[in-house]
Amino acid sequence: MKILAIDTSNYALGIAVIDGEKVIGEYITNVKKNHSIRVMPSIERLLLDCDLKPADLTKIVVAKGPGSYTGVRIGVTIAKTLAWTLNIPLVGVSSLAILASSVGRYYQGSVSPLFDARRGQIYTGLYRYEDAKFTTSVEDQILLAKDWAAQLKESSEPILFVGNDLPLHKSTLTDILGSQALFAEITEHNPRPAELALLGTDMEGEEIHSFVPNYIRLAEAESKWLEANKLKD
Amino acid sequence: MKKDQYIMGIETSCDETAVAIVKNGREIVANVVASQIESHKRFGGVVPEIASRHHVEQLTVVLEEAMEKANLHFSDIDAIAVTEGPGLVGALLIGVNSAKALAFAHGIPLIGVHHIAGHIYANRIVTEMKFPLLALVVSGGHTELVYMKEHGHFEVIGETRDDAAGEAYDKVARTLNLPYPGGPHIDRLAQEGEATIDLPRAWLEEGSYDFSFSGLKSAVINTVHNAEQRGENIAPENLAASFQQSVIDVLVKKTALAVKEYKVKQVLLAGGVAANKGLRAALEQEFQQVEGIDLVIPPLSLCTDNAAMIASAGSIFFEKGQRAQLSLNANPGLDITTHNYQQ
Numbered sequence: 001m002k003i004l005a006i007d008t009s010n011y012a013l014g015i016a017v018i019d020g021e022k023v024i025g026e027y028i029t030n031v032k033k034n035h036s037i038r039v040m041p042s043i044e045r046l047l048l049d050c051d052l053k054p055a056d057l058t059k060i061v062v063a064k065g066p067g068s069y070t071g072v073r074i075g076v077t078i079a080k081t082l083a084w085t086l087n088i089p090l091v092g093v094s095s096l097a098i099l100a101s102s103v104g105r106y107y108q109g110s111v112s113p114l115f116d117a118r119r120g121q122i123y124t125g126l127y128r129y130e131d132a133k134f135t136t137s138v139e140d141q142i143l144l145a146k147d148w149a150a151q152l153k154e155s156s157e158p159i160l161f162v163g164n165d166l167p168l169h170k171s172t173l174t175d176i177l178g179s180q181a182l183f184a185e186i187t188e189h190n191p192r193p194a195e196l197a198l199l200g201t202d203m204e205g206e207e208i209h210s211f212v213p214n215y216i217r218l219a220e221a222e223s224k225w226l227e228a229n230k231l232k233d
Numbered sequence: 234m235k236k237d238q239y240i241m242g243i244e245t246s247c248d249e250t251a252v253a254i255v256k257n258g259r260e261i262v263a264n265v266v267a268s269q270i271e272s273h274k275r276f277g278g279v280v281p282e283i284a285s286r287h288h289v290e291q292l293t294v295v296l297e298e299a300m301e302k303a304n305l306h307f308s309d310i311d312a313i314a315v316t317e318g319p320g321l322v323g324a325l326l327i328g329v330n331s332a333k334a335l336a337f338a339h340g341i342p343l344i345g346v347h348h349i350a351g352h353i354y355a356n357r358i359v360t361e362m363k364f365p366l367l368a369l370v371v372s373g374g375h376t377e378l379v380y381m382k383e384h385g386h387f388e389v390i391g392e393t394r395d396d397a398a399g400e401a402y403d404k405v406a407r408t409l410n411l412p413y414p415g416g417p418h419i420d421r422l423a424q425e426g427e428a429t430i431d432l433p434r435a436w437l438e439e440g441s442y443d444f445s446f447s448g449l450k451s452a453v454i455n456t457v458h459n460a461e462q463r464g465e466n467i468a469p470e471n472l473a474a475s476f477q478q479s480v481i482d483v484l485v486k487k488t489a490l491a492v493k494e495y496k497v498k499q500v501l502l503a504g505g506v507a508a509n510k511g512l513r514a515a516l517e518q519e520f521q522q523v524e525g526i527d528l529v530i531p532p533l534s535l536c537t538d539n540a541a542m543i544a545s546a547g548s549i550f551f552e553k554g555q556r557a558q559l560s561l562n563a564n565p566g567l568d569i570t571t572h573n574y575q576q
């Protein structure tokens with residue numbers, strides 16, 4: 001089993017190869033540089049360093065969003081093409097789940113991973129480990145950070161926040177949640193591609209042709225069109 | 234005996250997801266195009282974000298269909314040629330990244346192709362090129378006269394200073410309440426009418442091969458507007474015919490002048506507007522009888538965006554040794570002359 005994991009859904013770019021027993025190689029950067037230029041050379045370099053050929057791969061796991069539309073599409077396009085042409089299974093994992101899974105494994109409570117979604121909004125969900133099983137208690141969604149904090153306040157349980165965009169929303173979260181809000185250290189904010197690979201290890205392969213990113217949101221023109229056509233009915 | 238060469242072409246620069254396989258640069262083995270036009274019609278034009286989403290949905294499906302039609306394995310493919318630009322950046326990215334993944338997975342050379350070079354090379358599938366030649370490229374995004382002294386060498390001698398001819402067609406179509414895309418509708422309507430309305434022709438300064446269509450477009454809009462104010466009815470078929478005549482006059486006259494100055498042996502028509510019946514007829518009338526000049530007009534399926542044209546251009550660039558790295562990026566502002574220096 002040689003699983004290749006690809007995450008280009010946000011600024012962090014991550015590539016990993018794991019074989020179930022161990023993480024063979026992992027590459028992460030967190031810089032504002034063009035993913036389209038760097039992903040394939042990064043995959044090539046990692047496989048070369050790990051003495052692997054494309055034909056050695058047995059599965060592709062990709063971060064399917066949410067995140068930057070373009071970023072997610074680059075990873076998903078490469079993952080779909082590789083899985084199709086190498087004739088191996090393709091699995092998609094929530095980009096938010098990757099963050100929550102690695103930081104939540106040794107934490108007794110709920111984790112809220114987040115990415116900035118502009119204009120005060122965030123992409124987030126709520127995850128936790130229950131009896132050593134990783135579970136989703138609130139599905140990935142987009143909403144205002146202040147609305148999310150207000151929702152979480154009702155539960156009055158401590159929430160661990162994680163993600164590179166935390167500095168943009170930390171004050172909003174603290175203002176509303178006070179000491180109920182806990183924040184992960186900077187070393188946890190880059191989604192680990194090895195974690196992505198691990199999450200995908202036991203998941204069943206999906207239909208490759210129809211595989212699409214989880215954008216969460218419709219394209220703006222699409223939602224406006226639906227709105228306009230609903231009014232006509 | 235020389236081994237046959239098979240090039241795979243991938244094209245996603247706008248709203249067609251296309252994959253083709255071309256043998257020895259000239260013979261189509263597979264040519265699959267998935268059009269998104271039905272989806273974009275709702276919006277009266279191509280919406281970039283939606284185009285990108287559709288490409289992600291379609292690309293592996295189209296790849297599979299092309300490979301099945303060709304009945305080939307990737308071990309038979311000599312190179313992957315992909316549209317690098319110009320076009321919609323988000324749309325181009327899908328083709329480029331998929332092409333890179335394929336090239337990497339199978340250790341096949343990768344070639345970046347300029348979209349317009351592709352349109353020009355669609356002609357090579359019809360007939361072998363004769364140099365020097367002149368290509369008139371007319372599409373939704375382009376109006377250019379390209380001079381080629383040899384394979385893989387491009388010189389833009391004239392281009393539009395404002396709207397592309399295809400853009401002017403779409404805007405005039407909107408003024409006449411015709412559905413998107415407007416080109417075919419105006420062309421059809423023009424066949425039924427007569428060019429009775431006086432509209433301007435932008436010749437620009439003496440000796441220039443550049444084009445300008447925004448003045449003509451405004452003149453059409455004004456004509457309709459003024460008639461409405463006077464409560465008059467303009468026959469739309471006559472307006473369409475007059476508009477089309479004006480566009481064609483300029484395109485054909487400038488091409489004819491360039492043909493003389495550059496002493497070319499072949500005139501090629503390329504780009505989506507090459508499907509226009511009026512333009513085809515006018516070019517045929519101008520050049521068909523001229524000795525020493527061949528006029529080549531590809532069939533409709535090769536005029537609109539497709540990947541066979543990308544593979545055909547890629548075949549020449551492959552022979553010339555042009556190779557792209559895995560760092561190849563989509564380049565919406567790509568210049569066609571970049572091909573000239575990669576020999």
Ligand SMILES: [Zn+2]
Pocket residue numbers: 348352372504505537538
């Ligand atoms: Zn085109």
